[in-house]
Amino acid sequence: MSCNFSRCKSGPPLIDHSRKSPAILERPCSAGRKMIPTKLKLLIENQPGNTLRTDKQSVTEALKQLNIDINSELAEFFLNYTITFFKSSSSDxxxxxxxxxxxEIEIGTNFIHEVWELPxxxxxxxxxxxEGCYLYDINSGEILDFSLANRDDFLAGKTQQKWASLFEFLIWYLS
Structure with a gap:
């Protein structure tokens, strides 16, 4: 399901200008998906266990159950990788x-909707x-940092930390 450079000709590559030497991050695919950034792939390869996904059908079913677009970054990630015990120096x-x-994601999602009454x-x-978690916004693709203690502020749109995309979040989490 992953895109490759020979098929991805729908636009110019995205460039990370925050580094001294700008680096190509990813190129949008014609199907609307982005290729998983090489930096993220390398970080995942350094995680313990077998991180390559073999059972894609179970992912497809879970995505449908959660109403997540098959062309989203979240779908692209989970169709290619299994989260084993990812180690993070950035988060507990x-x-x-x-x-x-x-x-687990469906169970946690049901809990935040039913008990914490999140959207x-x-x-x-x-x-x-x-009493907190990272949340994926189906509508925007952003990742939000939620704390139950700050629920009212969160619901009012005052979030403490967010990432523009799943790939951006995972690079932060695994770096």
């Missing part, structure tokens, strides 16, 4: 997998044991 929150070994467009990406 543990990322959950969408399908293996269970539907239906938000999907929980982490465990919720610390």
């Amino acid at each position: 929150e543990e990322l959950c997998d969408i399908a293996d070994p269970s539907n 239906e467009n938000l999907v929980c990406l982490t465990n919720i044991q610390g």
